[in-house]
Amino acid sequence: MTHQELREEILRLKKEKNALIMAHYYQRDEIQEIADFIGDSLALARQAAKTDADIIVMCGVHFMGETAKILCPGKKVLVPDMAAGCSLADSCDADDFRRFVEAHPGYTVISYVNTSAAVKALTDIVVTSGNARKIVESLPADEKIIFGPDKNLGGYINSVASRDMLLWQGACHVHDRFSIDKIMDLKKEHPEAKILVHPECRRPLQLIADKVGSTAALLEFAEKDEAPEYIVVTESGILFEMRRKCSSKRFIPAPAEDSECQCNECDYMKLNTLEKVYAALRDEAPEIHVDPEVAAKAIRPIERMLELSV
Numbered sequence: 001m002t003h004q005e006l007r008e009e010i011l012r013l014k015k016e017k018n019a020l021i022m023a024h025y026y027q028r029d030e031i032q033e034i035a036d037f038i039g040d041s042l043a044l045a046r047q048a049a050k051t052d053a054d055i056i057v058m059c060g061v062h063f064m065g066e067t068a069k070i071l072c073p074g075k076k077v078l079v080p081d082m083a084a085g086c087s088l089a090d091s092c093d094a095d096d097f098r099r100f101v102e103a104h105p106g107y108t109v110i111s112y113v114n115t116s117a118a119v120k121a122l123t124d125i126v127v128t129s130g131n132a133r134k135i136v137e138s139l140p141a142d143e144k145i146i147f148g149p150d151k152n153l154g155g156y157i158n159s160v161a162s163r164d165m166l167l168w169q170g171a172c173h174v175h176d177r178f179s180i181d182k183i184m185d186l187k188k189e190h191p192e193a194k195i196l197v198h199p200e201c202r203r204p205l206q207l208i209a210d211k212v213g214s215t216a217a218l219l220e221f222a223e224k225d226e227a228p229e230y231i232v233v234t235e236s237g238i239l240f241e242m243r244r245k246c247s248s249k250r251f252i253p254a255p256a257e258d259s260e261c262q263c264n265e266c267d268y269m270k271l272n273t274l275e276k277v278y279a280a281l282r283d284e285a286p287e288i289h290v291d292p293e294v295a296a297k298a299i300r301p302i303e304r305m306l307e308l309s310v
């Protein structure tokens with residue numbers, strides 16, 4: 001099938017099956033183009049919670065599909081490629097995390113949404129990069145908190161919210177490998193450019209940023225700000241929506257430290273293709289399943305997040 005035929009078939013099947021196609025900002029451009037809804041992790045969770053579609057096609061990674069399934073147990077949730085995992089979620093094994101939590105009684109457990117359902121089931125409140133600061137600041141200043149699994153996001157929240165949360169030492173293989181030297185070189189070439197940094201990046205990058213925020217927050221900043229150029233220090237899929245929303249501005253992707261390429265992509269996110277979205281809708285597979293016992297525990301901290309971040 002040609003690209004155009006694929007798009008038409010996807011739109012036809014979507015209507016016929018009352019399906020909703022959701023895409024994270026890191027998805028391939030052609031998937032963002034056909035999606036009904038594009039957003040960051042928080043927006044995807046919120047949208048999943050309120051949709052009346054029968055089928056959700058979650059064009060993102062596995063934990064995003066799991067979160068949607070936990071919020072909508074009666075719906076069919078499809079992820080076009082089940083191998084679309086997440087190195088950050090993988091850096092937090094549920095058994096290891098359980099031992100860590102048990103070793104620190106009296107601590108409130110906050111987990112980033114980039115975790116397995118089994119880790120969420122051990123958690124008191126889930127957060128995303130879009131609401132982590134607000135949620136942590138809503139807790140008493142002396143509350144003892146475990147924050148997992150992203151050490152860079154946890155360190156950022158500790159610094160801006162003046163907390164001393166105990167951090168799990170996980171990281172994302174995309175955000176943890178941006179090079180400050182390469183970004184400073186880009187800044188010399190583009191002195192007027194503002195630097196936009198995702199909080200999963202390391203501390204030195206957070207310190208040189210004009211804005212630190214979730215993908216949606218970086219996009220919003222670029223839309224409202226006056227600068228003509230931006231160096232974008234997150235997965236380069238976000239540039240599609242930035243260019244679409246701010247056509248007069250220039251967005252420069254930031255390279256990874258060990259790469260010849262001029263951008264930094266998440267291989268997991270890029271596993272989803274238009275062909276796989278079509279096949280998922282046609283076959284209603286591969287489908288996300290979450291163990292009901294795990295889901296019953298994991299839904300509480302996700303709902304708590306949604307309540308605390310309205």
Ligand code: 13P
Nearest residue numbers: 040041128129130214215
């Ligand atoms: P946000 O969608 O919260 O910006 O997180 C980025 C990310 O790494 C998703 O996998």
Ligand code: SF4
Nearest residue numbers: 086087088172174266
């Ligand atoms: Fe996970 Fe990083 Fe990919 Fe996001 S960019 S899905 S945190 S590996």
